[in-house]
Amino acid sequence: MTMLKIENLHATVGGDREILKGLSLDVKPGEVHAIMGPNGAGKSTLGNIVAGREGYDVTAGRVEFDGADLLALEPEERAAAGVFLAFQYPVEIPGVNNTYFLRSALNAQRKARGEEELDSMQFLKLVREKLGVLHLDDRLLHRGVNEGFSGGEKKRNEIFQMAVLEPKLAILDETDSGLDIDALRQVADGVNALRSPDRAFLVITHYQRLLEYIKPDFVHVLADGRIVESGGPELALQLEAHGYEWLRERKVPEAVA
Amino acid sequence: MATLLESLASGFSGEGARRAALESALRDGLPHARTESWKYTSLRQLERRAFSPAPLPHAGVDAALVADIPAPRLVFANGRFDAGLSDLSGLPDGVRLLTMAQALAGDDPREYNVLGRSYERADEVFARLNAALADDGAVLRVAEGVAVAAPVHLVFIGLPAEGDLAWHSRHLIELRRGASATVIEHHLAGGDHAHLGNAIAHVHVAANATLRHARVQDESARATLVTRTDAVLARESSYRRLDLELGGALSRHELNVRLEGERAELVANGVLLASGRRHVDTRLGIDHIARDTRCELGWRGMAAGRGRAVFHGGIQIREGADGTDAQLSNKNLLLSDTAEIDTQPVLVIHADEVTAAHGATVGQLDDNAMFYLRSRGMPEPEARAMLTAAFVREPLVSVVETPDLRERLEARLDRAIAAQALA
Numbered sequence: 077m078t079m080l081k082i083e084n085l086h087a088t089v090g091g092d093r094e095i096l097k098g099l100s101l102d103v104k105p106g107e108v109h110a111i112m113g114p115n116g117a118g119k120s121t122l123g124n125i126v127a128g129r130e131g132y133d134v135t136a137g138r139v140e141f142d143g144a145d146l147l148a149l150e151p152e153e154r155a156a157a158g159v160f161l162a163f164q165y166p167v168e169i170p171g172v173n174n175t176y177f178l179r180s181a182l183n184a185q186r187k188a189r190g191e192e193e194l195d196s197m198q199f200l201k202l203v204r205e206k207l208g209v210l211h212l213d214d215r216l217l218h219r220g221v222n223e224g225f226s227g228g229e230k231k232r233n234e235i236f237q238m239a240v241l242e243p244k245l246a247i248l249d250e251t252d253s254g255l256d257i258d259a260l261r262q263v264a265d266g267v268n269a270l271r272s273p274d275r276a277f278l279v280i281t282h283y284q285r286l287l288e289y290i291k292p293d294f295v296h297v298l299a300d301g302r303i304v305e306s307g308g309p310e311l312a313l314q315l316e317a318h319g320y321e322w323l324r325e326r327k328v329p330e331a332v333a
Numbered sequence: 334m335a336t337l338l339e340s341l342a343s344g345f346s347g348e349g350a351r352r353a354a355l356e357s358a359l360r361d362g363l364p365h366a367r368t369e370s371w372k373y374t375s376l377r378q379l380e381r382r383a384f385s386p387a388p389l390p391h392a393g394v395d396a397a398l399v400a401d402i403p404a405p406r407l408v409f410a411n412g413r414f415d416a417g418l419s420d421l422s423g424l425p426d427g428v429r430l431l432t433m434a435q436a437l438a439g440d441d442p443r444e445y446n447v448l449g450r451s452y453e454r455a456d457e458v459f460a461r462l463n464a465a466l467a468d469d470g471a472v473l474r475v476a477e478g479v480a481v482a483a484p485v486h487l488v489f490i491g492l493p494a495e496g497d498l499a500w501h502s503r504h505l506i507e508l509r510r511g512a513s514a515t516v517i518e519h520h521l522a523g524g525d526h527a528h529l530g531n532a533i534a535h536v537h538v539a540a541n542a543t544l545r546h547a548r549v550q551d552e553s554a555r556a557t558l559v560t561r562t563d564a565v566l567a568r569e570s571s572y573r574r575l576d577l578e579l580g581g582a583l584s585r586h587e588l589n590v591r592l593e594g595e596r597a598e599l600v601a602n603g604v605l606l607a608s609g610r611r612h613v614d615t616r617l618g619i620d621h622i623a624r625d626t627r628c629e630l631g632w633r634g635m636a637a638g639r640g641r642a643v644f645h646g647g648i649q650i651r652e653g654a655d656g657t658d659a660q661l662s663n664k665n666l667l668l669s670d671t672a673e674i675d676t677q678p679v680l681v682i683h684a685d686e687v688t689a690a691h692g693a694t695v696g697q698l699d700d701n702a703m704f705y706l707r708s709r710g711m712p713e714p715e716a717r718a719m720l721t722a723a724f725v726r727e728p729l730v731s732v733v734e735t736p737d738l739r740e741r742l743e744a745r746l747d748r749a750i751a752a753q754a755l756a
Contacts, residue, residue, distance in 0.1 A: 127708050130700065155710035167705040171723030171730075177706070180719070185710035220723075221705075237709065 078102050078140075079276050080126070080245055085137035086301075087125055095121045097301030098137070103245070106273040110287055111280045112312060113298035114320040119280045120164060122298070123249040126278075127161035128154050141245070155181075156188035158244030162234040162251050169221040174233070175203065177221050178240055185241065206239040210266045228259035235266040246270070247278040252286035264289030284316035297323055335363055340383035341462060341499055355465035358458050373643040373675045374585055374614045379557060384499035384529050386466075387411040394418055398523055399488055405430060406486035407471050411528065412500025414469055415490075423483045427476035428514075430485060433503055434469045452535070452563050453589065459559045463533045467503040470532070473516065474507045475542075481514040484545075484738065489532075491552050493524040504534040508542040508570075515545040517738075522553035522580065529557045536564035536572070540594060543571045547733065549745055552580040554609065560586045568594030568623070575732045576603035577742065578613045579749035589618040592626035592654075599628040602728035604746065607640030607672065608753035614643040617661075621649065621684070625656040631728050634665040635721065636672035637755050644676045646691065652683040661691040666698065666724055668755065698724075721755060722747055 080103040087096040095118045103109055113119050125132050126139060128151035139146045141157060149157065169177070183193040194202065207214055212232050222230050231251055238246050248267070252260055267277065267290050279290055287295070287309065295312045297305040297320075305311065305323060315323070338359055345355055363380055364371040394410045396418060404420035407430060414432045421430055454460065471487045487504070506516055520530075530552075538544045552558060558581050566572055578584055590599050605613045619628050634642035646661045665674045678691035698720050706716035725746055733739040749755075 129704050151704060151707040152710050152712050155708055161708050163705065167702050169702050169723060171726045172719055180715065181709035181711050184712055184715065241709065
C-alpha cells in the first residue's frame with residue numbers, strides 16, 4: 077500500500093509565484109526515494125509542503141498520507157501521524173534545552189496517538205540507545221536546541237531527533253549540505269540504521285555524493301516544479317556525469333508542455 | 334495640589350531636613366507630562382488617588398509566604414519590619430544586617446544617616462518624598478575582605494488592608510574593599526491590594542568587591558511601585574544584577590549606576606512583563622566616569638493585552654572615561670495589537686577610544702522556530718509557551734551563575750508567564 081501519495085501538486089509561494097507545477101510521487105513503506113534537481117527546482121518546497129510549513133498555497137492536486145488528506149492537518153498532527161522533516165537549516169533556539177524539548181515533542185506525539193507518555197527514566201534510556209548510533213556528544217543534549225552547534229552537529233542532531241521520534245516517513249532536506257566527508261558518513265550511518273520495512277525516506281539532495289552512502293531505491297529528477305525523470309540509482313550517476321544540463325535536452329515533450 | 338501628595342503629607346510631624354524635603358515636594362508637585370523622564374509613564378491616575386500611611390504594627394503575615402526563602406532573610410510587610418518572620422542565622426562575622434529603623438536608633442546614627450546623604454537628582458519628587466517619609470528599610474554592610482556565601486534575602490510583602498496604604502523605604506547595601514555578597518530582593522503580594530511603595534536603595538561596591546544582586550518584583554496586580562536604585566562602583570569592583578519585573582499595576586524602576594573607579598564592571602539584565610493593563614517602566618542611567626570601565630546590559634520585554642512596557646537605556650561616557658566598553662541590548666516581544674512597547678536606547682559619548690553598541694528590537698515570535706517545534710510534534714500553544722519562556726529566560730544566563738538559584742528564578746518567570754497567560 078502507498079504511504080505517501082502526491083498527485084498533480086501545484087503550489088505557489090508569496091501568493092503568486094508557482095513553484096510546484098504538477099508534481100506526482102508515490103512512496104511505499106520501506107522505500108528510499110531520492111529527489112534530485114537543480115537549485116530553485118522546488119525540492120525544498122516539496123519537503124516543506126509535506127511537513128506543513130506556512131507560506132505556501134496549494135492551488136491544485138492532493139497529498140495523501142496513509143490514505144488521509146495530509147494537507148488538512150496541522151504540522152504537529154502530521155508529526156504525530158509519522159511525518160518528519162530534517163531541516164536544511166536547523167533552527168537555533170537558545171534557552172530551550174535540547175533534551176527537554178525532545179522529550180516534550182515525543183510525549184506530545186505519543187499523547188496525540190493515544191499512547192502512554194514516557195517518564196524521564198524511560199526517555200533517558202531511549203536517548204542512550206539512540207545516541208550510540210550517531211556518535212553525538214551527549215554534552216550537546218544539555219545545551220539549548222542547536223545552540224552554538226557546528227553545521228555537522230546540527231545535522232546529526234536532526235538525525236538523532238529522527239531516531240528518537242521514529243517517524244514513518246522521514247524527509248531529509250539537503251542534509252548533506254555543508255558537511256565534510258566524515259560528518260556525511262556519520263549522518264548516513266544514522267539514516268541507514270533507521271531503515272526498516274515500515275519506514276520510508278525522501279532524500280532531497282543537490283549532489284549524488286550522499287547517495288553513495290544512502291542507497292536509494294528510486295531517483296527522481298525534479299526540474300521546474302515537476303518530476304521530469306525517474307529511475308534507479310544509476311540515474312544519479314548519470315546526473316553526476318552529465319550535469320542537469322543534460323537533462324534539459326532530454327526533457328520529454330509532455331513535461332515541457 | 335494633587336490628592337496624592339496631600340494624602341502622603343497628612344499627619345507628617347518631621348522636622349528639619351525631612352520637613353524641607355516634604356515642603357519642596359509639595360511645592361513642585363508631580364512631574365509634568367512633558368517631563369522627558371516621565372514621557373511614557375503617566376502619573377495622572379496616581380495623582381488623583383489618596384493613600385494612608387502604613388500603620389504600625391501591621392497585621393499578621395502568613396509564614397507560608399516566606400517558607401521557601403531561606404535564611405538569612407529580613408522580612409518587611411507593607412514597609413514595616415517583621416521580626417517574627419526574619420531570620421538572621423547563617424551570617425559570617427563582618428556582616429551587619431539590620432533594619433534602617435534599628436540603624437537610625439543605634440549608637441551612632443550618623444554612620445547610617447543615609448537619609449541625609451547627597452546623591453544625584455535627590456530633588457526629584459519621589460526622592461524627596463522618600464527623604465521626608467522613609468522610616469525603615471534594610472541595611473546590609475559587609476566588612477573588608479569578607480565573602481558572604483549564603484545569599485541574603487530581603488523580602489518585601491504587600492498585604493491587603495482597609496484602604497490603600499503607602500510606605501516609603503530606604504535601603505543601604507555597602508560592600509567594603511574586596512568583599513563579596515549575593516543579595517536577593519523579593520517583592521511579593523500577600524493578597525490583592527492597591528498600595529503604593531516608594532523605595533530607594535543605595536548600593537556601594539568598594540574596590541575589588543563583588544556584588545550579585547537580583548530583584549524579583551512580583552507584587553499584586555493592582556500595586557504601584559516607584560523604585561530607585563542608585564549604585565556607585567569603585568575601582569575594579571563588579572556588580573552583577575538581575576531585575577525581574579513580573580507584577581504590579583504600575584512599576585517604575587530607575588537603575589542608576591556610577592562607574593567611578595577604573596576597570597569597574599556592571600553586568601545588568603532584566604525582564605519586563607506587561608500583560609492586562611499593567612505598565613512597567615525601567616529606566617537605566619549608567620554613568621561611565623572612570624577609564625576602562627565596562628557595562629553589559631540586556632533587557633527583554635514582553636507586552637500583551639493592553640499592557641505597556643517602557644524601557645529607557647541611558648548610557649553616558651564622560652570625558653576622560655577612555656577605554657570604556659558599553660553594550661546595551663533590548664529585545665521585545667509584542668504579543669497583541671493593543672499592547673505597547675516603547676524602547677529608547679540613548680548613548681552619549683564624551684570620551685575617546687570607547688567601544689559602545691546598542692540595539693533595540695520589537696517583534697513577534699520567530700515563525701521559523703515555531704515551525705521547527707511544531708514539525709517535531711509540539712502543539713502550537715506548547716510551542717508558543719516554550720519559545721516565550723526561552724525568550725525571557727535568556728537574561729538570567731549571564732548574571733545568575735548558581736544553577737540552583739537560576740532554576741528558582743526560572744520557575745518564578747514561568748509561573749508569572751502562566752499566571753498572566755502570556756504564552
